[in-house]
Amino acid sequence: MQQLLAVAIDLVAITVLILGIYFPRHRRRDLVAAYIGVNVGVVAVSMVLGSAAIGAGLGLGLFGVLSIIRLRSREIEQHEVAYYFASLALGLIAGLGSDLGWIAGALMGLIVGAMFLADHPRLLHRYRQQTVVLDRAVSDAAELDRALEEVLGGRVHRADVKRLDLVNDTTVVDVRYEVARDGDRRREPRERVADSGRASLAEVRS
Structure with missing residues (x-):
């Protein structure tokens, strides 16, 4: 039950992050699918890994492998890389941190809030x-x-x-x-x- 709740919170968080913050500010439709796909994929894989005894180590390894992936067809900006990391982190927290309960939800909220403020158009806008x-x-x-x-x-x-x-x-x-x-x-x-x-x-x- 806690795991399903963590997944639900993750889906809300990634929707707010990408459709509520990223897309209205940067208008790149192709990366919307990439961010959501990465997040949901990481949730699914980390849930499977979380059921194994070595799930945490594999999860960290998955984060390291996915974090160095670059899109070869088109260069992405640094702020878009930050959204990739946020999507990965949300997925891993939802998949591997379901036992944390409300702490997992608070951490995901912290990630979304940090991206909202750090990428705000009025922050150092000049x-x-x-x-x-x-x-x-x-x-x-x-x-x-x-x-x-x-x-x-x-x-x-x-x-x-x-x-x-x-x-x-x-x-x-x-x-x-x-x-x-x-x-x-x-x-x-x-x-x-x-x-x-x-x-x-x-x-x-x-």
Whole structure:
């Protein structure tokens, strides 16, 4: 009875995690089937392993094997890997931890809650990471930061040059930056227009 209750809690948890949190935020339908399939498969296998004396060791081995599986057909992002781990953990807890009773349910709730908060759109929402290709070779760090901030419209915190091509005059940079606030973005065009207006008046007077 406790095992069936753990499976029911797992199904509710994986549904909330994938259909309630992941899909509304990231909209990848193909990974919905992958996450749910991995979770249900792990539950079924771990329930069988849990009936054996060496079930716990095999369960940990299963977790280790499945955790290194990568999709070769299409690359997945780091946050999507986190959802894979969460799906695996939910399945293993439901299959091997049914004797824990409410503790198993609390652990599954903890996993879903942690993913909800850690992947929330408003958490550090102005920070970005991007690979940028500049149409000129820039070797000076200060000049590179200025060029990136002009292109990205934000404050550069870290810029790692991946390739400096002096022949083709390009620079490939991995950038960690913070986008400007909406208020700053609205003020920026006005300041540029005002500056250009003052420059025009200066030219006319001269």
